[in-house]
Amino acid sequence: MVRPVISRIAVAPSGFKESLSAQAAADAIADGVRRVVPDAEVDLIPLVDGGEGTAAALAASTGGRLVALPATGPVGEPMGTHFALLGCRDTAVVEMAAVAGLSLVPHSLRDPGATTTYGVGELIRAALDTGVRRVLVGCGDSGTSDGGAGALQALGARLLDADGFELPPGGRELSRLHHIDPSGLDPRLKDVELLVACNPYNVLCGERGVARVFGPQKGATPAQVEELSAGLENWAYVLTRDVAAPGTDLYGGRPGIDLRHGPGTGASGGLGAGLAALGARLLPRFEVLLNHLDLDARLARADLVVTAEGALDHQTPRGKVPAEVARRAKLHGRPVLALAGTLGEGAHDVPGVDACHGILPAPMALAEALLRASELLTDATERALRMILLGTRLPVHAEVSGTQRPSSVR
Template sequence: MQRVLVAPSGFKESLGAAPVAEAIAAGVRRALPGVRVDIAPVADGGEGTAALLAAATGGTLRHRTVTGPVGRPVAAHWARLGGRAAGVAVVEMAAAAGLAHVPPDDRDPGRTTTFGVGELIAAALDDGAHTVLIGCGDSGTCDGGAGALQALGARILDADGAEIGHGGAELARAVRLDRSGLHPRIGAATIVVAGNPRNVLCGPRGVARVFGPQKGASPARVEELAAAMENWAAVLERDGAAAGDLRGGPVTGASGGLGAGLAAGLGALLRSRFDALLDSGLAGLDLDRRIAAADLVITAEGSIDLQTPHGKVPAEIARRARLHGTPVVALAGSLGEGAPSVHDVGIGAIASIIPVPMSLAEAVADAERLITDATERMMRMILLGGIVSGRAPRRAAVPTRRRAVALAGRPRRRG
């Protein structure tokens, strides 16, 4: 084994993708001091995406105070990429409207807003960006992107011609979208929304019903928001700029419906997050080339379970590696229900970083050491497997059938 590619996601509420990758690389080098380790932490559109892509391209993070999801100011950021990606901005929606910015006592997705996301988009446009890539994930909102559109100059009007307020519940009152006052650079820039293609705006699997409870919505609030999204979809279909299915199309439900709102309001392109973040070449990752050059790929995420095959980083890495015949193993903070299902998508082996029973707080506090130690254990098992499989089979210790017959025919000696 000469080259190992380390391509993990972050461990939520513990370590970002970059420190996870460094910890894995340290474990690989312990077991194989001379091996070449290629480190490629993977952005998934959620927390840490802007910083990862800025680092990958030699770009910079730009810091800005914006309107947070509950209406109070929050310290946020966006990235101006460098190198071949000069002129590209990355807006990580979680930086302005993530669930981490919503205090537990204020978690009601009927009231939270994406207004700060629009303020970050405006900042990127004002800085001269020709492309704005919006990473969706870890959101604390369900307002259909209405807040972001309002921050960018759109007016959302009720039946009396008055502007509606902030939050998803207000969308039940929307009857018209007025785009005439949009930011002047919208038409000159390309807006790309990178989200999970499984997330849709409306219906039984719409954002209100699937993600509303995770963001603090009661059952009654969930149904209220689902109805509001249906009304908002009708407004967007009539007054917006998007073609295609805004109710059930891929990525329309990204970040509480931000995808649909930006598609109709700004003419944004909706893309699978991995196609946008890994295939576009914007970040200069060349991930497929690096997978093809590796002898082994190690990926990771906080929890491997039955959800992992459905759009999570380890499954995407395995899908790409399978095309090149490169084996993949995965580490996780925990192995949940259905974890073995990841073998079906191309992950050859999985392991938890937790060697003995411990509390979540202990695991989080010691995550880097646990990841490094677990990687070393996994690498030593892989090396041992290679030694065993490469050894010539020993001569059988039991007699062959011919010799056994011959021996059986000899008269026994009697004492």
């Protein structure tokens, strides 16, 4: 029996923000594949980037479990959330999006100058209560821009203004920060390995600083962007001086650390910088997260690799899932199809992506697109795969008797 041209398909998508989890996106793509190639061997590899779904995915892939608990949400209200204990039993995963993510901020309250990472610190403390030796913090999909100030406050640091009063939550308050008193920080932080899985392209300050790049997506006006940027500049200065300076007998003391421009310091609205000051190692997220999935071997076995994300554009090569999947697939010579909710400038120039396809068949309101995302992704997969299979069946004409035959397709 002759095997079809495409019989093994690796489906390795990210989630679609505020719409589909990575698992839901993978399931929707698989449904589309099976409409076209019913007998295909479909390998589902939902990928997490540190954002929504990271804790659950890593718990499932390692035989671990989720621990449910209440914590402070991004707008200061208590909420139910979770962290993961991995199957190795010595590592906890704190997913910042599960307690401070953008999807947890009501549209009417989307003000990154007011939202807080306090709940992230509470989750880290709860993880320490279990006796783990390592805490991995996944960064992504944040609804905050407080530099991790709230997390440090939850861990025991005091953030004081010039009059000695504690600062209220939110990034807009950081311009008034005068001194950090780290003496009350949880002493267990000295004995645990703190790792941050982040996008190394995200930095705290400067023209490419996190407030300028991501502030508008979180609801900031142009004036608020400048306010937040100024606050994070002051935060980096005071944080370096009072907590992370070499020689401090506390938690940082890492010589040469650059909290303003260091890779990953801008992760999750600057949470990366705040945790780095406590001695956390900021690591490229895919190096940390994909080791549990045997991704390279699974891509190598595929005839076709399908990846997906909410948007494909000029930002995609800067640490996004489709770019990482394409890079790894190309190491094994595998073709890559990328599906996206929107195709922006640069969508056709993502290295390693052989073809990209938008999932919207016609213009529609964002609310409708989010609601129908699973259906739209399945239909788009079917359309794209039918075109790919058609291409494999077209004749290839070669020169005959020195004459080039005209192509049958124009």
